[in-house]
Every structure is written in structure tokens, then in C-alpha cells.
Amino acid sequence: MIVADPQTRLAMFGDMVRVRRFEERCAELYTETKIRGFLHLYIGEEAVAVGVLHHLGPDDAVVGTYREHGHALVRGVPANSIMAEMFGRYEGCSRGRGGSMHLFDAATRFYGGNAIVGGGLPLAVGLALADKMQGRSNVTACFFGEGAMAEGEFHESMNLAALWDLPVLFVCENNLYAMGTALERSESVTDMALKAAGYAMPSWAVDGMDLDAVWDAAGHAVQAIRAGGGPQFLEMRTYRFRAHSMFDPERYRDKAEVTGWKERDPIETMRERLAAGGVLDDEAMTSIESAATAEVDEAVAFADAGTLEPVEQLTRWVTSEPEEAQP
Numbered sequence: 001m002i003v004a005d006p007q008t009r010l011a012m013f014g015d016m017v018r019v020r021r022f023e024e025r026c027a028e029l030y031t032e033t034k035i036r037g038f039l040h041l042y043i044g045e046e047a048v049a050v051g052v053l054h055h056l057g058p059d060d061a062v063v064g065t066y067r068e069h070g071h072a073l074v075r076g077v078p079a080n081s082i083m084a085e086m087f088g089r090y091e092g093c094s095r096g097r098g099g100s101m102h103l104f105d106a107a108t109r110f111y112g113g114n115a116i117v118g119g120g121l122p123l124a125v126g127l128a129l130a131d132k133m134q135g136r137s138n139v140t141a142c143f144f145g146e147g148a149m150a151e152g153e154f155h156e157s158m159n160l161a162a163l164w165d166l167p168v169l170f171v172c173e174n175n176l177y178a179m180g181t182a183l184e185r186s187e188s189v190t191d192m193a194l195k196a197a198g199y200a201m202p203s204w205a206v207d208g209m210d211l212d213a214v215w216d217a218a219g220h221a222v223q224a225i226r227a228g229g230g231p232q233f234l235e236m237r238t239y240r241f242r243a244h245s246m247f248d249p250e251r252y253r254d255k256a257e258v259t260g261w262k263e264r265d266p267i268e269t270m271r272e273r274l275a276a277g278g279v280l281d282d283e284a285m286t287s288i289e290s291a292a293t294a295e296v297d298e299a300v301a302f303a304d305a306g307t308l309e310p311v312e313q314l315t316r317w318v319t320s321e322p323e324e325a326q327p
Contacts, residue, residue, distance in 0.1 A: 001216045004054075006279045012054055012211055013274060014288045016046040016267050019070035021292040022079060025300065026069065026086060026100075030246050034304075035086045037099045038115075040067040044209075044241035047266035048173055049074050051214025052141055052234075055222045061109040061127045061140040063120040065173075066101035067240075068113050071143060077105040083299035089306030095317065096309055117178075118151035120144060121170075125157045128166040128231075139225050141169045146192055146235075147178025158199040158231075165230040169221050170196065172233070173208065175240045180252040196233035208238030209264045212273075239264075 004012065023043050029035045042049070049071045053062065056075075064071040072082055077093055085092025086100055093105045094113075103113040111127065114120040124142035131138040148154050149172065161168045172192050176183050189195045196203040202224065206217040214236060221232040239261040243250035274280035 001212065002219060003212050004215050006277070008054065009212070009270075009274060010279055010284070012050045012215065013267070013270050013280070014291070015050045015054075015074050016211065016270065017288050018079075018292045018295060019046045019049070019073055020267060021289075021296050022073060022082075022299070023069060025296045027242070027246070029086070029300070035100065036088065037101075038066070039086075039100050039246045040244065041242045041246075042067050042070040042240070044261065044265070045173060045175060045236075045238045046070055047211040047214050047270075048171065048208045048236045048238055049143070051211050052143075052169070052171055052218040054215065055218050056139065056141060059109070059136070059138050061111060061124070061131075061138060063111050063124040063127070063140065063142045064103070064113055065117075065120060065144055065148075066113070066115050067145075067173075068103055068143070069100070072103045072105065072110055072113070075105075075110045076108045077103065077110055079295050079299040080302040081105070083296075083303040084306045087303040087306060088308070089303055090309045091302070091306040096306075097317075118144060118148035118153040121148065121151075121153045121157035124168055124170075125161050125166060128161065128168040129164065132164070132166055137167075137226060139167050139169055139222055141171060143171045143173060145178060146172055146174040146176070146183055147181075147186070148172075149192060149195060150178070150186055158196065158201065158233075161231040162199045162201050165228075167225045168231040169218070169225060170201075170231060170233045171218075172196070172235045173238055174235055175238050177240075177244065177252065179244045180248065180250075182252065192235040193233065196235070201231050201233050202229070203233035203235070205235045205237060208236030209261075209266045209269065211266055211270050241265075 023041045030039050053074045062075050081093040088096040090096050094102050101115040124140045128140040183190050193203040193205040207213045
């Protein structure tokens, strides 16, 4: 396994802490009714987004799911903008119209946030097709859950990506449950990497709870895509520590199972590893925690002070005027 240099590992660890603290605050704000609608938390899965996104450059594209707060944050979408969107504020990255499931930021090439299971897959294929047709060397990273692999869009997207040799990194975040349905109750083939390999696409299963393993696998995949190797598939075997959404009574998982996975917390695992290697001491840990807390505090204050979109703009931005359309 290739391990990142100490500073990169420390930066990635810091990003995992940022995502965790941001999401924990979101859960609190939801109970205070500051955040409305649905809210799907990523807690427990942070190593996947962080380990993959640290291999992408500013011109690459990212497509997420409805559990995408962490991806947006790591990608560089400002926390203020994300939190304002969660609050439904005009200052949010989607003008407060999308909320938790529809984060979008063209400046960082972050194309969702998509509330439809599997809905981001064809979008990613389209972005990659555009890059290839225009001779750009960009990579599109597409994140989705294992539940999306039962959707027709998955098969259509995989087929076209492989057929046209497109520069897409498919990242399946296999947390074992599609909402409340266990993988073995909804899929005849539970080895997601094996299923993807049926499209003649290089596919690997990765320990999604291990940041080093994710970084290593994503590095090889992105490098292969940039070298013209076509689409690649990574099955990240991970686990969400929280229920599917804030409305979920979570009656489908055994508590012992959840506890067992929490013992493999990717943040704690990495903290111990970095400390043992002399890369992270108590002072550095305190600094990382303080910075994450300050960032979240500022984002909450920004969102709280935000405004609602004026009613007279209700139908504005439903479509763009030609001169406003971005290429």
C-alpha cells in the first residue's frame, strides 16, 4: 500500500474532523428546527470522501448523493454557504431552494447533491463525455450508495462509460443498507465490485473505514483514468453510524452491529495511527478541533443572519436566460 506523506495525511485527518463536527452540529440544529426537511448524515463514512477527493484537482468534477455535506465541504464549497443552504437562506449555495439534499457549486465543479437514488450517475457520465469530446484531461468522481446499483440508471451509466471509455471514477459507498433494507435482501449479487466488473471495468473492493486504504486505492484509480485507462470502479465498504435520516426510527439494525462498526471509527483509527507515528500530538489535535469548531460556529452564525429569498423571485432561476447560461 502506498501511504501519503505525513502532511497530506494530517490534512486529510483534519478534513475528516471538519466533516464530523459539521454534521454533528447539523443534527443539533435539526432538533432545534433550524434545519427543516430531510437530513441525511455521513457520520462514519468520512474516510471515503476525504481519501478520494484529495486526489482531484480544481478542474475535475464531483457528483454526490443526498448524503453529500462532507463531499461539498472537502471539495471546497464554503461552510458558510453550505450551512446557509441547510437553513433555506438566500445566501446558500443553491439560494436556499435545495436544502440538505441539493448542494451545488459551479465554482468548485460540485454538481450535487441529488435527491434521486442513482440520479447522479448519468450526470457524471455526461460530464465525462463533455470532457472527452473537448479534449480536457479532467476526471469526474461520482459517489453513490449500493442501493443505486439496483437502479436502471446504474447499468445504463456503467455501460456507456465503458463503451465510450470515459474518464469517470465510480465510487460506491456501500454502507450495507439502502434506507432500511439490508443489502442481502435487495441485491442478488452482494459483491458490488464483482457486479461492476461485469461491465469490463477495473473494479476493486476497499476498506472504506481506513483512510490510508481509500487514499491508496483512489490514487491508483485516478492515475489510471488520467493515463487513458477509461472508467474505474471502487466499492468502498463502509458504515453510517447514524440512522438513514433524522426521521428514521432505525429498527432494522442490531445495536451490537452498530457498536461493532463504531469501534472501527475512521477518525479514531487515523488519530491513533498518526499519534503512533509522531505526526499528531495533543497540541496539534487541539488545534484541529478548535479550527473545526470555529469554522462550524461561523457557518451557523452566517446562516442564522441570512435572509429568505424574496417572493417576487419565486419563478426566477427556474430557467436561465441565454446570456446567463454557463458553458
